Amino acid sequence: MAGNRLRGGGRAGTLAGMTPLDAAPPPRVPSIDVALVRRLIATQFPRWADLPVRPVAVGGWDNRTFHLGDAMTVRLPSAAGYVPQVDKEHRWLPVLAPRLPLTVPTPLARGEPGEGYPFPWAVHRWIDGETARVDRIGDLTAFARTLADFLAALPRPEPAAGPPAGAHSSFRGASLMTYDAETRRAIEALGDRIPVGTVTEIWATALRSTWSGPPVWFHGDVAWGNLLVRGGRLAAVIDFGCCGVGDPACDLAVAWTLLSGPSRSAFRAALAVDDGMWARGRGWVLWKGLITLDNPDPVRAAEASHMLDAVCTEYAESVAR
Structure with missing residues (x-):
């Protein structure tokens, strides 16, 4: 991100x-x-x-x-x-x-x-454009649908020869189990600073789901700083350093880091994401928020806090439905 x-x-x-x-x-x-x-x-x-x-x-x-x-x-x-x-x-x-x-x-x-x-x-x-801060986006729901169209198109190129998820992608596109031990250590270390029961449940739910399809292309770092807007509309996607072929659930993280409410719902609907893939996307955000909450940079720490709040709130709403 x-x-x-x-x-x-x-x-x-x-x-x-x-x-x-x-x-x-x-x-x-x-x-x-x-x-x-x-x-x-x-x-x-x-x-x-x-x-x-x-x-x-x-x-x-x-x-x-x-x-x-x-x-x-x-x-x-x-x-x-x-x-x-x-x-x-x-x-x-x-x-x-x-x-x-x-x-x-x-x-x-x-x-x-x-x-x-x-x-x-x-x-x-x-590539000319401004990074996609919310205040620069004219219509966040339209932005979300445009981004979903891009991500839907990304898996289409023939993945057979593409780089399998691994160290080069920070294991984006691989199994979330890669970061299981690190996530559980972070939960234990943060203690009562986080809702331990909720985040543990979110993580366990994410791990119960696996990608069963063939490997497809993923970007690996779909975040506001890698999305460029012009005239309030999404115009470009940059920084493919974490790209590869594998499970594209990592690319859903933007749903909790940038999108919210109706724009998040529109994003999910446009991608036709099932519950398992959505849970894994939520898991990627949870992992990142947990391991960066203690970042000495107050901006990054605030971003991590926002990630955790967004994930926990959306998860609670999904359980209540």
């Missing part, structure tokens, strides 16, 4: 059964700033060396992103765990884009490690 992601090499390695003794020390990452980007562009893509470089207004967690002129962006992974996203987006975005009803990023070039920076990096075409 944009701006609030806790995925990367350390988490993925632990889930794969690694210990710190198994892993080599991570490469040292220098300060990722305008000066570094200028040097990388000048040495590897000299045709763009005269273009101005400046940070984007709203950056992400996995990558540091900069404007390159007016029509391009430069994206540099912020840690080793995010490096697989570069080649994945470079390989699959051109395959997905022609089959989707909204604009998605267009990879233009792939950079190599250099100038003290240890990872590959990417140049994409700039």
Whole structure:
């Protein structure tokens, strides 16, 4: 979820059964700033060396992103765990884009490690728009239906050769059991700060359901920061770093993090989501809210609190119906 992601090499390695003794020390990452980007562009893509470089207004967690002129962006992974996203987006975005009803990023070039920076990096075409805060959306229900149409179209491209859910996607698209131990530890640690009985029941309900169909494409991080609006309408979906093929329930998280009330209902109806998949989507939001509630950043902590409130309230309403 944009701006609030806790995925990367350390988490993925632990889930794969690694210990710190198994892993080599991570490469040292220098300060990722305008000066570094200028040097990388000048040495590897000299045709763009005269273009101005400046940070984007709203950056992400996995990558540091900069404007390159007016029509391009430069994206540099912020840690080793995010490096697989570069080649994945470079390989699959051109395959997905022609089959989707909204604009998605267009990879233009792939950079190599250099100038003290240890990872590959990417140049994409700039997509104009504002991140999808509620106050920027003209009609939240119409927005929800447009987003549902996009997600319904996403599984259609042939998934057979796509990347199966795993460490590269922070296990989005995989079984929620991946995060069972972590979730239960968080519930125990938070204690009376949360409604323990309710969240435990929500988690157990999510785990009782599994994806029984063939693997399909998922985005993996459908959040307000990765949805762009123009004129109050959804216009583009960005940041496919967590995409892959598997269970698309993770893409339902937006129903509790951005949507509410009628817009949430319209979103579910447009996707024709059954109870099991809805429960797993709810589970993804519960996991994220629980593990980030104690975040030292007050904005992220507030987002986590909102997630938990939304999930618990909607679950209670569903049980009462």
